Amino acid sequence: MDTASKTGLADISVVKIGGRALERNLGGLLDSIAREARVRRIIVVHGGGDQVTRVSKALGIEPRFVVSPQGIRSRYTSREELEVFIMVMSAINRNIVSGLARRGVEALGVAGCDGPLFEGSRKKQIVIVDERGRKRVIEGGYTGRIERCHRERIQRLLELYRVLVISPLVLDPSEGVLLNTDGDEAAASIASCVRAYEAIFVTDVPGVIIDGKIMLRISAKDKEILEKIGAGMNRKVLAALKYIQETGGKAYICDGTSGDIFEKARTSGCTEITIGSLAL
Numbered sequence: 703m704d705t706a707s708k709t710g711l712a713d714i715s716v717v718k719i720g721g722r723a724l725e726r727n728l729g730g731l732l733d734s735i736a737r738e739a740r741v742r743r744i745i746v747v748h749g750g751g752d753q754v755t756r757v758s759k760a761l762g763i764e765p766r767f768v769v770s771p772q773g774i775r776s777r778y779t780s781r782e783e784l785e786v787f788i789m790v791m792s793a794i795n796r797n798i799v800s801g802l803a804r805r806g807v808e809a810l811g812v813a814g815c816d817g818p819l820f821e822g823s824r825k826k827q828i829v830i831v832d833e834r835g836r837k838r839v840i841e842g843g844y845t846g847r848i849e850r851c852h853r854e855r856i857q858r859l860l861e862l863y864r865v866l867v868i869s870p871l872v873l874d875p876s877e878g879v880l881l882n883t884d885g886d887e888a889a890a891s892i893a894s895c896v897r898a899y900e901a902i903f904v905t906d907v908p909g910v911i912i913d914g915k916i917m918l919r920i921s922a923k924d925k926e927i928l929e930k931i932g933a934g935m936n937r938k939v940l941a942a943l944k945y946i947q948e949t950g951g952k953a954y955i956c957d958g959t960s961g962d963i964f965e966k967a968r969t970s971g972c973t974e975i976t977i978g979s980l981a982l
């Protein structure tokens with residue numbers, strides 16, 4: 703019996719790959735996934751924020767970013783930019799699927815709104831901190847969180863395909879609209895939903911770096927450390943913590959620009975997110 707079965711978790715790896723890591727090392731990442739897919743099912747959740755920004759600007763749509771009271775920076779998705787997001791994410795998704803096919807991997811590319819696999823609700827209003835440091839309430843745009851995950855649909859797809867490649871789009875059934883959702887939060891929600899054995903958050907830096915040092919482990923108890931994490935990385939850490947607290951699974955933040963991400967995760971080559979104590 704494998705470790706995943708002993709813990710009551712499914713023998714599934716959820717891998718969230720950021721857009722920058724994809725651009726810098728797509729071939730290497732696909733090689734890693736193809737090797738790992740021989741022994742377990744994999745769900746890939748991909749980003750592509752930089753690509754969305756470039757295409758938006760090329761189309762004359764100026765991207766807008768907002769900061770939450772918690773200091774988390776995120777994209778504000780207007781109706782126009784939602785259309786760009788859908789287009790770009792579809793292209794990235796198909797590129798990953800075709801690359802896996804060339805490596806002999808049976809992979810299916812879908813958006814979270816297909817089926818749907820995921821449902822959520824549009825944020826009617828959001829609270830932001832403006833340039834002067836003041837809190838403001840603005841219209842929510844076309845963003846939302848996963849509120850319902852259809853586990854049985856995902857499981858049926860994984861019976862047919864070794865790898866699922868999922869774009870972070872959510873259906874709001876009450877309004878009949880699609881929503882942009884954060885890729886890290888989506889990956890954590892999916893990993894919890896299917897009770898995955900592990901979740902690996904792939905970025906373009908060598909793990910979580912605090913005061914110039916790469917952290918081998920970070921836990922929910924390390925509040926002082928968590929406060930020092932930058933705005934881009936803290937979202938990944940919070941997403942990973944959410945997943946492990948809900949399932950007891952393993953979570954890692956890994957550099958995807960070189961090497962095998964799965965080997966790194968299992969040989970202390972990444973930052974492990976844990977419930978235990980801090981280690982440098």
